[in-house]
Amino acid sequence: MLLYDLTSTYFESDPAFEPEDKRKFGYSRDKRNDCVQVIIALVVTPEGFPIAYEVLAGNTADKTT
Numbered sequence: 699m700l701l702y703d704l705t706s707t708y709f710e711s712d713p714a715f716e717p718e719d720k721r722k723f724g725y726s727r728d729k730r731n732d733c734v735q736v737i738i739a740l741v742v743t744p745e746g747f748p749i750a751y752e753v754l755a756g757n758t759a760d761k762t763t
Contacts, residue, residue: 700749703740704760708733724757 708730709721721734735756742748 699744701742701744703742704737705740706735706737706756708735708756720753720755722756724755725759 706724706727708726708728710733715721715734720736722736723731723734724737726733726735737754737756737758739752739754740748741750
């Protein structure tokens, strides 16, 4: 059985973003709707060892991951 976790991290910057940039405005669990963010998905074993990760665009909904 593998476990997964989703978290987000935000950036306190306002650079010009390329269209393919993953930093996007989206729902912020940190209540920082003024900052762009990315979503980090982590797959771990039941013992807590990481085996895979993926960085998703900051506007990715949890249900689509």
